[in-house]
Amino acid sequence: MTEQSRADSLAQLRARINQFVAERDWEQFHTPKNLAMAMIVEAAEVVEHFQWDTPQESIALSEERKTEIGYELADTMVYLLRIAEVCGIDLIAAANAKIDLNAKKYPVEKARGSNAKYTAYQDQ
Amino acid sequence: MTEQSRADSLAQLRARINQFVAERDWEQFHTPKNLAMAMIVEAAEVVEHFQWDTPQESIALSEERKTEIGYELADTMVYLLRIAEVCGIDLIAAANAKIDLNAKKYPVEKARGSNAKYTAYQDQ
């Protein structure tokens, strides 16, 4: 089996990752439960990059930091795609559906400029 | 400004999310530091779905659970895309580069069927 070349879309990326996993016979470890753990471990590596930063320092990133953060985001995305894969979830469809829900929870006229959790609006 | 219609690709999804944020004037809260926190909170909601499951229960998901997990994965992806956006990172390119690195760290002949961390191979 030849290593698939560069992925140019989310679907190709998912296929490339699936092949990577299959070649190593790792599907046996990839239960949704284990993959959820692996994903949050990678998300924590993103958090670790920023933990002692001031807000400003987290914005003004060197090229070196940007590359490292890109790798951590990539690892998080790899496990996100694997969970979607093994659960049979269409991630783009799920994201569209969730954004539709969020648009109702956070109507523009009430949410503008506010970081209040949406439950703060519901009694108004 | 009209709500953008359904996204069909990662690039369109990123654009739809950016518009959602801009309409609510939320860019001011979206430092990389804050977004990393928001992303791990969503990743934890994925973990919460599976925390008491046996491995088998985490595989045999009802349609209802699949929908809920899809929403949590969507929320995680939304913040992943926002971090990439505000940091100026091309997520597909970063993922390809990281998979190239992983292919070296976990060569097929050594990694096959093993869940050992890659550092276990390096002295061999």
Added chain:
Amino acid sequence: MTEQSRADSLAQLRARINQFVAERDWEQFHTPKNLAMAMIVEAAEVVEHFQWDTPQESIALSEERKTEIGYELADTMVYLLRIAEVCGIDLIAAANAKIDLNAKKYPVEKARGSNAKYTAYQDQ
């Protein structure tokens, strides 16, 4: 300033950690926000230890693994104590109060042997 000797209680441990931080002039980085990030990074290192384990493997730990896990739990506890410190929270009192609440949310007769989230009981 002499390094405080071994702590034998939670209060002594909290004092030892406070001294460690003060000697390094690290209070300036220890906002509740930053400490919450640091704590979840350490909690993720605990998760990482178990991510590919079967339930049985996570129970049958070697002495070596037990030592490593003890260090990760220690790091998590250090930041937990620091958050309590900088927020002015009495952790033992908060834990007693929370367990009192949990005892009402999960009454013995309904919760026995069930891993259902407590909201599952509330309509009954």
Added chain:
Amino acid sequence: MTEQSRADSLAQLRARINQFVAERDWEQFHTPKNLAMAMIVEAAEVVEHFQWDTPQESIALSEERKTEIGYELADTMVYLLRIAEVCGIDLIAAANAKIDLNAKKYPVEKARGSNAKYTAYQDQ
């Protein structure tokens, strides 16, 4: 079995939690793997409290927020104590040992006032 009264120390708190779990026959769910997941879910609820805060807002907490954060810290500590319990780890001893290690990794004269990761010192 009567509910144990208020705990006044870490050892008593651990005993109170163990009793709470035993009365509900929940030991069967409390593998180290599951408990690590539950702990990070609670740690994420601490993170959620602070995610959109400025550093200053995370310091100037209302009494209401302090109470809520205390509950989330308590939940995190409950699972931390349960992991230690089921793994047979003495948490106070582990914390003392880890602080001894940290004191070597971050010597006062080099670490003072710096948030650099300790690996930054090692080549000097």
